[in-house]
Amino acid sequence: MHPVRPEFVPDPSLSRPEMEALQRDIAAVARFEDDLDFSPKTITRTGDALDGDQTTLSAGDETTETDPPVVAGVDQAFVDDRAVSAVVVFRNGEVIERVSAVERTEIPYIPGLLSFREGGAILAAFAELETDPDVVLVDGSGRIHFREAGLATHIGVTLDVPAVGVAKSLLCGTPERSLEERYPEGTRIPITANDAVETCPNGTLIGHAVQTRQYDSPNRSINPLIVSPGHRVSAGTAADVVEATADGYKLPEPTRLADSYADEAKAGVE
Numbered sequence: 001m002h003p004v005r006p007e008f009v010p011d012p013s014l015s016r017p018e019m020e021a022l023q024r025d026i027a028a029v030a031r032f033e034d035d036l037d038f039s040p041k042t043i044t045r046t047g048d049a050l051d052g053d054q055t056t057l058s059a060g061d062e063t064t065e066t067d068p069p070v071v072a073g074v075d076q077a078f079v080d081d082r083a084v085s086a087v088v089v090f091r092n093g094e095v096i097e098r099v100s101a102v103e104r105t106e107i108p109y110i111p112g113l114l115s116f117r118e119g120g121a122i123l124a125a126f127a128e129l130e131t132d133p134d135v136v137l138v139d140g141s142g143r144i145h146f147r148e149a150g151l152a153t154h155i156g157v158t159l160d161v162p163a164v165g166v167a168k169s170l171l172c173g174t175p176e177r178s179l180e181e182r183y184p185e186g187t188r189i190p191i192t193a194n195d196a197v198e199t200c201p202n203g204t205l206i207g208h209a210v211q212t213r214q215y216d217s218p219n220r221s222i223n224p225l226i227v228s229p230g231h232r233v234s235a236g237t238a239a240d241v242v243e244a245t246a247d248g249y250k251l252p253e254p255t256r257l258a259d260s261y262a263d264e265a266k267a268g269v270e
Contacts, residue, residue, distance in 0.1 A: 001126040001133075004160035005029070010119035012106040019113050023149035026157050027199050032143055032206075035232040036162055038069040038134050043244040068092040071245060072133035073254025074125070074155070076118050077262035079269045081105050085121035086262035088254060089131045095257065100265035101125040111171065112146045115154035122155055135162040135233065135241060137254045142230035142238070144173050144191060144207040148199045156231025163230030164238040165207070166255055170226050172196035173206055182221045187211040188239055189224065208239045212246035222250055 003009055008026055070091045077084045083105050089097040101124035105117050118140075141150030142165025149157075150171070156163025170179065173191040183189070189209040193200050200206070207228030214222050229238045245252035251259070 001129050001159055001161070003123065003158045005158050008154065008158045009123065010116045010154060010158075012116045012120070014116070016110075016113070019116055020147060023112075023145075023147040023154070024199060026154055027148035030143075030148065030153050030157050030231050032148075032229045032234060033232075034234045034237050036135065036237070040237050040240040040244060042069055043071065043241065069134040070096075070131060071241075071254050072129075072131075072136045073139075073252070073256070073258035074122055074136060075139040075255050075258035075262045076121065077259075077266040078105070079266055082269065083118050083121035084262050084266045084269060085118065085125040086258045086265055087122075087125045087129055088258045088261055089129070089133060090254060097129060097131045098261055099125050099128040100261065101128060102265075102269055114140055115149075115151045118151065119154055119158075122151075123158065126155075126159060133161060135164065136230075137164050137166050137242070137245070137252055138230060139166060139255050139259070141165045141167045141171050141226070142207065142228035143235070144171055144226060144228040146172055146196055146198060148197065148206070150228070150230070152228070152230030160231070162232040164233055164241055165226075165228045165230050166242060166252060167226040167228075168223075170209070175209055179209055179224060182218070183211045183214065183224065185211055185214040186243070187224070188243075190235075191226070191228075205235050207235050210239050210242055212243060212252070213248070213250045225250065 103121035138152035142152035152163045152165030174194045193204040209224040211224040
């Protein structure tokens, strides 16, 4: 896969004001509504999660007359000043392709500008991919971002592929309920824009906190994932896809195995 909107390829040589201006342009182009070639209901969970080259991510009964959706997960690892990006692609319960790429990180981590640090490695990995995913799950924010243009939005718009941001912490926005409480598996808490989100009105739904897993014991707790649409996906569908692909672990299988593969690829970087 190669950029459809090359003008949005992240350029770490830009000044901070230029980066932020580019993000506003990306947010203006991004579509936070469903534009998918499949129904999220066609992704179901079956049995216990497996490690290795196969997962339990599979197509449901509604796919009997159509091809199962192709779901990709993206995650990164780091070796000194280099980012190792991994993409793992699933169809009908099987890993059908894995690719990785290594690129230098030219700027440090700056909250809100992650795509300019890691985006080059991610796009390089997608350039190696032979499969065209129906939806991509990215380890990072989507619309839950100061300018609605987190890593998932930046990558999704640049490639023009449906994308979902799956973050571990809240960058901005106001949850409907406190995220410090212990919630049962399946809880979904709306997150709306606040003054920190400069590109949309306060109160706009920009994502959800999704409790994909919880311990049985009340003495232990797992925090929810912060899920938001990146491009061509609505907030509700983004949460649906993450819930459907989280199979016994906190992380959805695509990003969980991408994380493992990124570590594997990292070990081979000299």
